Amino acid sequence: MLNGKMSLRSRHVPGGLYFGPPAWDAPVWPARDIADGSPPAELPTTSASLRELLLRLKLTSHDLWTPALIDQLTSPTIRDVVLNLIAPQPESILPRVLSEFEMPRLVAGLNLVRRCVSAVKTRLAVPREEAELRYQWRGAAKANQFTIHPLINRYPLGHPSILLRALLGLKLQPGASPADVGVVLLDPMTCWILGCWIEFGTLPQWRPVELFTHNATPRVIAANIGQSLAHILSDAGIIYQNRQCIINGMMAGELVDPEKTVLEPSIRMISIRPVPIAEDPVDCIRCGWCVSACPVGLNPAGLMAQVRVIDSLPAISAREASACIDCGLCSYVCPSRLPLTVTINALKATVGQDHQSGVSA
Ligand code: SF4
Ligand code: SF4
Numbered sequence: 397m398l399n400g401k402m403s404l405r406s407r408h409v410p411g412g413l414y415f416g417p418p419a420w421d422a423p424v425w426p427a428r429d430i431a432d433g434s435p436p437a438e439l440p441t442t443s444a445s446l447r448e449l450l451l452r453l454k455l456t457s458h459d460l461w462t463p464a465l466i467d468q469l470t471s472p473t474i475r476d477v478v479l480n481l482i483a484p485q486p487e488s489i490l491p492r493v494l495s496e497f498e499m500p501r502l503v504a505g506l507n508l509v510r511r512c513v514s515a516v517k518t519r520l521a522v523p524r525e526e527a528e529l530r531y532q533w534r535g536a537a538k539a540n541q542f543t544i545h546p547l548i549n550r551y552p553l554g555h556p557s558i559l560l561r562a563l564l565g566l567k568l569q570p571g572a573s574p575a576d577v578g579v580v581l582l583d584p585m586t587c588w589i590l591g592c593w594i595e596f597g598t599l600p601q602w603r604p605v606e607l608f609t610h611n612a613t614p615r616v617i618a619a620n621i622g623q624s625l626a627h628i629l630s631d632a633g634i635i636y637q638n639r640q641c642i643i644n645g646m647m648a649g650e651l652v653d654p655e656k657t658v659l660e661p662s663i664r665m666i667s668i669r670p671v672p673i674a675e676d677p678v679d680c681i682r683c684g685w686c687v688s689a690c691p692v693g694l695n696p697a698g699l700m701a702q703v704r705v706i707d708s709l710p711a712i713s714a715r716e717a718s719a720c721i722d723c724g725l726c727s728y729v730c731p732s733r734l735p736l737t738v739t740i741n742a743l744k745a746t747v748g749q750d751h752q753s754g755v756s757a
Contacts, residue, residue: 434597439508443469446512453599455590458661459484459583460644461554463573465509471575474513478563478574479506479582481522481529482547484554485645490606490664493616494584495532501591503536506582508590513580518542521563523549550691551647552723556581558691570718585664603661608646609634609668621661625654634668642667648724648737677733686726686736692719696726696736703739717743 440446450456450466457464461484468474479502481491494502510518520537522530524546537544547553547562557568559581566577574581585603592600605619605628612634619628625643629636642649643663654666686696694716702713717740726736 435595436597440512443513458585458589460662462581462583463556465586468573468575468580473578474575474580475516475578477510477515477518477580479520479587480554480559481520482554485647486551488606491584492529494588495529498588499536501595502584502587504594505587505590509582520544521559522546525549552691555721557721606665607632619659621659623659625657625666629654636668639668640671648722675733680732680734685729689725689729692721694720696740699743700734700736700739703743714743714746720744
């Protein structure tokens with residue numbers, strides 16, 4: 397088990413929320429065996445054979461934020477491979493912990509992917525504030541001809557559309573894959589799992605999971621895939637009864653019942669908090685905070701106002717809403733506690749319905 401100390405600084409500046417680097421003090425990586433096995437005799441060498449391997453290993457979505465690698469291997473021409481070391485949630489330290497303790501496996505997985513897709517360039521997207529993380533990757537980058545790109549960590553920079561715009565100036569249409577613009581985006585977990593397979597010839601039956609709870613030090617633990625969250629939390633000495641359990645981050649995560657939920661490969665973070673006292677929403681005060689926080693330049697207040705007159709909703713607004721990346725920032729900053737994100741999500745859903753019912757867009 398890995399214990400550590402973490403603090404998070406945040407500040408609101410025009411254009412969005414910026415988070416300072418989390419401080420992390422990690423003495424040891426949890427010693428956890430990967431089942432013995434011989435290294436695979438043959439490694440894939442093409443995009444098609446890598447796809448076959450991912451299917452065979454059932455390695456599909458291991459990170460909810462970065463699109464699954466398998467879905468990105470449909471494009472014939474990939475120019476760039478980007479390893480996304482920008483944390484998908486501001487409080488996440490998983491990229492840093494994996495880099496610190498599992499660098500050889502990460503590099504092996506990354507090299508496998510770049511060779512299979514014949515990428516011309518391999519880049520590492522790293523938060524500029526994380527000097528330690530950049531330092532950890534410096535030697536590997538030099539030896540393997542990766543380039544390190546430090547970026548100011550503006551949440552939700554880890555999202556593909558924001559990352560590609562910031563890193564390469566490429567615009568990703570809503571719903572498109574990074575591969576559509578010639579880039580494969582890799583998350584550190586997928587890289588690590590591929591690296592484990594190269595080294596041990598088998599997939600790990602566990603994954604690192606970040607645990608957050610109030611009044612306790614945040615931790616990264618090794619937890620068995622398929623185990624109930626209740627079991628994992630009890631083992632970690634965390635009281636979850638009569639509290640809320642949120643998976644994959646407080647900003648855009650999902651509320652679950654730990655008794656009824658098992659650890660999926662894509663669950664990277666479990667947060668436990670007291671049940672909040674609900675604040676009733678009040679009328680919009682037109683402060684504009686939601687507009688300045690939205691990383692894709694939407695007007696959440698305007699969209700919400702239109703939903704209230706849904707009968708006359710212009711299809712163009714629904715199409716605009718489809719650019720929403722579900723980051724939750726508008727709801728987070730709204731002083732009137734308006735349910736902006738869920739409302740815009742409902743609006744997004746009407747785009748598909750309009751198509752089905754033949755309503756002109
Ligand atoms: S949830 Fe959607 S509308 Fe709200 S800030 Fe994020 S991208 Fe913009
Ligand atoms: S942040 Fe809330 S109160 Fe302010 S303009 Fe947006 S919806 Fe209205």
